[in-house]
Amino acid sequence: QVQLQESGPGLVKPSETLSLTCTVSGYSISSGYYWGWIRQPPGKGLEWIGSIYHSGGTYYNPSLKSRLTVSVDTSKNQCSLKLSSVTAADTAVYYCARKGRSGWYADYWGQGALVTVSS
Amino acid sequence: EIVLTQSPGTLSLSPGERATLSCRASQSVSSSYLAWYQKKPGQAPRLLIYGASSRATGIPDSFSGSGSGTDFTLTISRLEPEDFAVYYCQQYGSSPWTFGQGTKVEIK
Numbered sequence: 126q127v128q129l130q131e132s133g134p135g136l137v138k139p140s141e142t143l144s145l146t147c148t149v150s151g152y153s154i155s156s157g158y159y160w161g162w163i164r165q166p167p168g169k170g171l172e173w174i175g176s177i178y179h180s181g182g183t184y185y186n187p188s189l190k191s192r193l194t195v196s197v198d199t200s201k202n203q204c205s206l207k208l209s210s211v212t213a214a215d216t217a218v219y220y221c222a223r224k225g226r227s228g229w230y231a232d233y234w235g236q237g238a239l240v241t242v243s244s
Numbered sequence: 245e246i247v248l249t250q251s252p253g254t255l256s257l258s259p260g261e262r263a264t265l266s267c268r269a270s271q272s273v274s275s276s277y278l279a280w281y282q283k284k285p286g287q288a289p290r291l292l293i294y295g296a297s298s299r300a301t302g303i304p305d306s307f308s309g310s311g312s313g314t315d316f317t318l319t320i321s322r323l324e325p326e327d328f329a330v331y332y333c334q335q336y337g338s339s340p341w342t343f344g345q346g347t348k349v350e351i352k
Contacts (some may be wrong), residue, residue, distance in 0.1 A: 129288075169345075170332075170343050170344065170345045170346065171332060171334070171343035172343070173334075173340060173341045173342075173343075184339075187339070187340055188340065220288070220289070225279075225291070225294055227294065227295065228277055228279075228294060228295065228336050229277070229336035229341050230277075230279035230291060230294045230334060230336055231289070231291060232291050232294075232300060233291075234288040234289045234290075234291075235288055236286075236287070236288050237288065
């Protein structure tokens with residue numbers, strides 16, 4: 126069974142870089158699929174942030190592209206997110222998710238990690 | 245960017261009743277690339293439907309999706325106690341992929 130688990134700091138200061146890691150179990154990232162991130166600010170809707178294929182192909186949300194880096198470490202079976210120059214608007218629950226086989230929907234999700242941007 | 249509007253915001257129903265949730269897109273969703281998810285507090289979101297009408301693995305046939313173009317529907321034929329949750333639609337026909345604001349199905 127595929128399981129995803131997010132980890133990282135729960136509090137980040139404004140203007141700094143938000144960093145999260147997703148550890149995948151039950152499936153080898155190097156076997157395929159895109160792996161990435163979706164977020165939900167408090168009281169707001171979901172937003173697909175970005176995703177990466179094990180060989181390096183990426184999809185980034187155009188609205189975040191200039192601040193975003195998504196990477197993959199196949200040796201650790203992990204996917205990572207870095208979002209620079211954060212503001213309070215980046216406060217959200219961040220979910221790790223796997224892209225579905227036949228399109229850009231998410232067929233597996235992590236439980237989510239709340240990241241608050243505050244000084 | 246395609247904006248998805250879900251209605252109603254909250255649906256109050258009793259177990260055993262039928263639930264009909266709507267998702268309307270601001271532009272046509274190409275190839276019916278629309279998905280539905282279920283979200284319960286403290287749990288990971290769960291994929292229910294993709295391609296507008298294909299059930300994901302392990303999803304009971306009480307859940308069905310329909311629609312095309314700009315109007316899509318998720319139907320739960322008979323509500324079980326575990327079906328009370330928030331439901332989101334998502335389009336993936338046009339980048340950026342976008343989600344609706346959600347419909348909460350609550351016990352009446």
